[in-house]
Amino acid sequence: MDLNEYLGLFLDESIEHLQAINSSLLIFEQRLDDEAVIDQIFRSAHTLKGMAGTMGYDAIADLTHEMESALDLVRSKTQPATPELIDVLFVAAEQLETMVEDISQGGTGKLDVATTVVRLKQFINMDSEPSQDTDKPAATVMKNFECDVYSESVVRQSMASGYQAYVITVELSADVILKAARVYMVFDRLQNLGDVILSNPTSDELEQEQFETRFDVLFVTMKSADDIQSEVKAVSEVAQVLIQPFEVPVEPAAAATLLEPVETPVINPATDTSNETQTPVAAKTIRVNLERIDRLMNLFEEFIIDRGRLERIAAEAGSSDLTETVERIKRGTNELQSLVLTLRMMPIEQVFNRFPRMVRSVSKDVGKNIKLHITGAETELDRTVIDEIGDPLVHLIRNAVDHGIESKADRILAGKAVEGNLSLRAYHSGNRVFIEIEDDGAGINQERVTKIALEKGLLTEEEAALLTPEEVSMLLFAPGFSTAETVTDLSGRGVGLDVVKSKIESLGGEVFVETKRGEGTIFRISLPLTLSIISAMLVKLGEETYAIPLTAILETTSLKQDAILQAHREKVFDFRGQLVPLISLNQVYGLPHAEADAYSVVVVRSGEKLAGLIVSELIGQQEIVMKPLGSYLEGIRAISGATILGDGQVALIIDSNALLRK
């Protein structure tokens, strides 16, 4: 069997299960007794174990196996969940994620999980140690039944209310064919007479026929041993039924304390599954290979280009029938376009999902108490953006936890609640998506930021004096800027916020900061809804056609030769009272300089910076389909991609952000 074929499926499903584990763990942490959530984690761990086992990823299988064992104890109420357990489960989930990530990168998925396995084992053994102690006095009576503290207590309580407890040993005939079915029938009959507390082997093992011919059942009932005997014997293929009274060991003190969290005496632990209905119902979806969607997109893009051609032909032909038909095609394709584009849209939830856990662990590391509020996780974004936006967000959130929110002591001094708040919001506005990260921390210390920027030589005293508060905040994003006085493991790792900014800009996005001293800071990221089809201005440079994304353009203007000024070897012009540098695109793109009396200028903006781009001719505005230049031409200066024009020719897309950065 070629496992590679299943790798994609394995990865997809593993990621889904890991997400389920992560979100369930967070709920679990809040509500230690939520059985539905424990079940969810258990099931996901179980599925992961099975898949990893099949695929030969032993480390994943080992780790999930121990998770499963530990959770089983909690699930069967053998042992209460402890904060240590939650912690180690979080660690395990993180390691699983690392391994799955490694596999998706073509790695082997190997990671040293021994420590985590040992920690889980410690939890698992914590149970057997005390319970073995308490079992000892009873061991002589029930040699054939291992029983945990919890079940003992259930039995004890049942006996107090007049029930009898028996250990029933059922022996199936040696040639039994339908083992599992017979077990089921025995259990079914027993349930009518009383309650099955435990079985040995466990009911799961019995179901899977993982036993020879004999099994033991711990059973409480009002009926007599004879009644049970005749009832069980009636099941065919049962060879022998042995019924012994179960003698409960002396009540150990430990049992009482362990049981405290259980409110009511539960006679039958199996009945309590009612809250499963609380699990949120996911929207109906089908899994579609991404390649197919991309192919659909490509075909559709081709179609849009042909539509443009057809429109032009129709306009030239002047036939009203043709024009009308083309008009209808246009309306239809417009609708189709928005539909096709939504195929690539995914809720940002899958990026947001990892943050609760991250905030939890990071705030723990820095000794802060931080609550994360997430809204708008259902907001949809283009898949490309989803793939890329994770890292910048991680950075900003770590930054907020580390630097944004004050230490506990400082918060008390400032008269704030000890618990800090971090809000992560996503929402649509117009054709852009906004993501906000807001903290209720100390706000940005503008004086300190300016001081550091001066020390690092990022600007001069004179320049600093002219900065608006917004501009000062944006200094955080300047290359080589890092405010952490003590370099922590978290954010002071040499990669500054400038990386975040350029990443966001490469996605066609922008980032802003809003801050109030003592009240907090908001980092606001604005991103385009879709990347593939954009509005652009087509321009000519000599004989070559280029496209400038409309989002970057402030306006187009015409400039006479004498309006061009010279300032420090740089050409500048006056744009609404502001001196703006002029960039000759011919020069940037290696074309001969063309002297003229007047120039067409496209004024572009990137963040706060403006520039005028000299072009030979403005052709007009058009919807274009952005295409990548491919790996071989990646990194060509000031070109962000290409598009195919109506005549089938390739035009390059000007990266004005890159032009303004230099």
Next chain:
Amino acid sequence: MEQKWVVFQLEENAYGIDVQSVRSIERVIPITRIPNAASYVKGVINLRGVVTPVIDLRTRLGFESVEETEETRIIIATLEHGDAGFIVDCANEVVEAADVRIEPLADSKQDETNYLTAIAKGEDQLFSLLEPNRLFEEIIHA
């Protein structure tokens, strides 16, 4: 499967590349220049909706560049990092391994060029085997 090569011409010299890595052979279509790229990068073409880079093999291998003719072809190869094309004077034929003998390059020649891998000799033909991936290394002008 028996190995085959697409054999093409640059001036009087014949070269062959593994037929497995050839996606298609195109007549010359309009090429959009890529600014600030290496001198041998001719530009990009619209290859059925995919923007594909094209290099001038003459310039790349140190020949004099010439005007294109009726015979000029762009060979599109599937490479490590995607499809890419190179311009040749003409594409002649497909040669099967049975018809030629493969001989190693002279040591000195191997040092000089890293894109030639061997020489193929047939009864009335001789061509150098090209490793197309090497042609596209360091395509971006720093």
